[in-house]
Amino acid sequence: MAYTVTVDTDKCTGCGECVDTCPVEVYELQDGKSTPAKAEECLGCESCVDVCESHAIAVEEN
Numbered sequence: 001m002a003y004t005v006t007v008d009t010d011k012c013t014g015c016g017e018c019v020d021t022c023p024v025e026v027y028e029l030q031d032g033k034s035t036p037a038k039a040e041e042c043l044g045c046e047s048c049v050d051v052c053e054s055h056a057i058a059v060e061e062n
Helices: 017-021 047-051
Strands: 003-007 027-030 033-036 057-061
Touching: 003 033, 017 027, 017 047, 047 057
Parallel strands: none
Antiparallel strands: 003 057, 027 033
């Protein structure tokens, strides 16, 4: 199963919670914002969505 991971950089505060929470290290901080650097590794667990207080992350099944 493949997933599309997007981060709305206008909403992202760069807190890093998604980086710390993701079990497969999909995210990294670049220029103070989260980016899905390894989106192809996403398991679809949506733990990142749950911890993102600014609602900047979306995970969609392809």
